[in-house]
Amino acid sequence: MKYIQEAFDSNWIAPLGFNVDEFEKEFANYIGTKGAVAVSSGTAAIHLALSLLEVKRGDTVFCSTLTFVASANPILYQGAEPVFIDSEPNSWNMSPVALKKAFEDADRKGKLPKAVIIVQLYGQSAKMDELQSICNAYQVPIIEDAAESLGSKYKGKFSGTFGEYGIFSFNGNKIITTSGGGMLVSNHQEAINKARFLATQARDPAIHYQHSKLGFNYRLSNVLAGIGRGQLEVLDERIRRKREIFQTYEKELKKFSCISFLKELKDSFSNRWLTTLTINENQAGVTVEEILKAFEKENIEARPIWKPLHLQPLFKNIPYYPHHKDVSISEKIFSTGICLPSGTSMTEVDQNRVINCIERLLCHSH
Numbered sequence: 509m510k511y512i513q514e515a516f517d518s519n520w521i522a523p524l525g526f527n528v529d530e531f532e533k534e535f536a537n538y539i540g541t542k543g544a545v546a547v548s549s550g551t552a553a554i555h556l557a558l559s560l561l562e563v564k565r566g567d568t569v570f571c572s573t574l575t576f577v578a579s580a581n582p583i584l585y586q587g588a589e590p591v592f593i594d595s596e597p598n599s600w601n602m603s604p605v606a607l608k609k610a611f612e613d614a615d616r617k618g619k620l621p622k623a624v625i626i627v628q629l630y631g632q633s634a635k636m637d638e639l640q641s642i643c644n645a646y647q648v649p650i651i652e653d654a655a656e657s658l659g660s661k662y663k664g665k666f667s668g669t670f671g672e673y674g675i676f677s678f679n680g681n682k683i684i685t686t687s688g689g690g691m692l693v694s695n696h697q698e699a700i701n702k703a704r705f706l707a708t709q710a711r712d713p714a715i716h717y718q719h720s721k722l723g724f725n726y727r728l729s730n731v732l733a734g735i736g737r738g739q740l741e742v743l744d745e746r747i748r749r750k751r752e753i754f755q756t757y758e759k760e761l762k763k764f765s766c767i768s769f770l771k772e773l774k775d776s777f778s779n780r781w782l783t784t785l786t787i788n789e790n791q792a793g794v795t796v797e798e799i800l801k802a803f804e805k806e807n808i809e810a811r812p813i814w815k816p817l818h819l820q821p822l823f824k825n826i827p828y829y830p831h832h833k834d835v836s837i838s839e840k841i842f843s844t845g846i847c848l849p850s851g852t853s854m855t856e857v858d859q860n861r862v863i864n865c866i867e868r869l870l871c872h873s874h
């Protein structure tokens with residue numbers, strides 16, 4: 509409220525202003541990149557990253573398939589074509605095996621992708637060492653979609669700082685929010701400046717309104733950046749609480765061998781944005797659908813895992829590289845996965861209701 513009040517008191521409501529500058533600085537400091545540009549959404553940040561890499565009609569972009577549609581939509585905005593890459597079973601994120609195969613095929617056709625969008629899903633980092641070494645071998649830049657993994661780490665380094673560009677979202681459902689907003693981060697100061705220019709309608713430095721490039725209206729307002737500054741101050745506490753929620757679920761439910769929680773891989777630190785798990789339906793005697801229905805009956809909101817993008821009608825006939833020729837990991841996770849309620853304002857009583865509901869279902873079915 510203090511930061512918002514300052515925006516009103518100084519009469520800098522929008523666009524830009526002190527809060528925007530400070531939010532960008534504080535954010536870049538937190539995750540350890542040279543620069544950051546506050547924008548109107550995570551989707552806008554991905555779109556800017558693709559624009560900076562000059563992705564255009566006729567180009568291809570590799571992208572994780574197990575993600576929210578916003579990871580890939582900006583590829584279409586640019587008139588380019590996505591190629592979807594499967595998950596591997598441990599991190600649920602991009603499979604190095606499938607990525608390698610996609611690169612080999614692209615190389616053979618003489619048409620390498622312009623970029624690879626690697627998603628850090630549900631707070632868990634992808635196997636970045638393997639993925640980076642493949643992308644580096646073909647000299648193709650990485651855009652890291654860290655919308656769900658602010659504060660997560662891989663080998664001690666923050667999520668979103670591995671690629672050429674990293675993007676974050678402050679949509680209402682994310683670990684911190686500005687109601688709506690996003691951030692583009694990079695270590696290339698020149699690219700950051702250019703992103704800021706493109707996000708402000710690409711207005712040339714002239715007194716009259718002159719434009720020589722196609723730009724966007726993507727900047728974050730000074731009021732919302734004020735919310736972001738306040739939210740950044742509680743991020744560590746949110747992560748602590750998210751991890752505590754996960755630990756409680758795990759402690760209470762690990763007695764059921766039909767439940768497998770998404771692991772926190774060695775060398776990684778997850779913000780545990782959502783507690784996610786898969787169910788062995790045969791062993792459990794109930795289906796994911798039945799579990800979600802039982803939750804709904806008790807007014808508990810739970811969700812399936814993101815539907816893989818290669819299964820979306822929007823992306824029909826788009827090339828897809830599974831983890832193994834006959835094994836699509838993302839499809840398996842999708843058909844057996846659940847996101848449990850993980851809101852940081854959830855009470856112990858709330859969480860016990862969720863746990864009891866699962867216990868009743870699974871014990872009853874045995």
Ligand SMILES: *Cc1c(COP(=O)(O)O)cnc(C)c1O
Binds near residue numbers: 576655689
């Ligand atoms: C939320 C989200 C986005 C998009 O962010 P918006 O701010 O809603 O545009 C992109 N990728 C993933 C993986 C997300 O979860």
